[in-house]
Amino acid sequence: FLEEWSMENLEEIAPSAIADATKIFVNGCWVGIHRDPEQLMGTLRKLRRQMDIIVSEVSIIRDIRDREIRIYTDAGRICRPLLIVENGSLLLKKRHIENLKERDYNNYGWQVLVSSGVVEYIDTLEEETTMIAISPEDLRQDKEYAYCTTYTHCEIHPAMILGVCA
Structure with a gap:
């Protein structure tokens, strides 16, 4: 799903590309990187608010200092x-x-x-x-x-x- 929104899969990128990108985590697992985190966050929030593709209970967090976007879908939160x-x-x-x-x-x-x-x-x-x-x-x-x-x-x-x- 995230690859549709320009996420680069962790298995397909060179280690040198990671340094200047934002890391994407899903339920604690590092799945990829993104070059425009602000645009990705805006898209994810919009989709969650529309409840179109993302349900309302999904948590989307951007840690600017650590350059991470964390998405949580697990139960019990x-x-x-x-x-x-x-x-x-x-x-x-x-x-x-x-x-x-x-x-x-x-x-x-x-x-x-x-x-x-x-x-x-x-x-x-x-x-x-x-x-x-x-x-x-x-x-x-x-x-x-x-x-x-x-x-x-x-x-x-x-x-x-x-x-x-x-």
């Missing part, structure tokens, strides 16, 4: 849902909430939010590479006084940071 933020605003809109309120009539539910790329499941490893706003108010703060302006996700509710047991 703890994942939690987060709202997706792009360009400083939530992808969740009022129409999504209104559709949820009327779900008895239109069969609109949680899975539609996930498959339409509004909500994303993030595991603990991927959470380390994201910037999560505690509430939508954090996104609305004046840029001059904001703690961060590069949020990637937002908590569904501030209490969700404590987990299911809270």
Whole structure:
């Protein structure tokens, strides 16, 4: 699958080609390298958010310092849902909430939010590479006084940071 997106297979490359490329790991196994990690990450995230080829529970992590992309598909990883933020605003809109309120009539539910790329499941490893706003108010703060302006996700509710047991 990854070879379709310009990944070079580890068995087919010279050792000298590895030095200036990003390593690709799948479930801990080194499978290849890629020359444009930013483009690959964008493609993988887009495919996961569309749930087209990649299911929502797959974890995709880019470690810039170590020049690695790690993909985890194994079972048993703890994942939690987060709202997706792009360009400083939530992808969740009022129409999504209104559709949820009327779900008895239109069969609109949680899975539609996930498959339409509004909500994303993030595991603990991927959470380390994201910037999560505690509430939508954090996104609305004046840029001059904001703690961060590069949020990637937002908590569904501030209490969700404590987990299911809270």
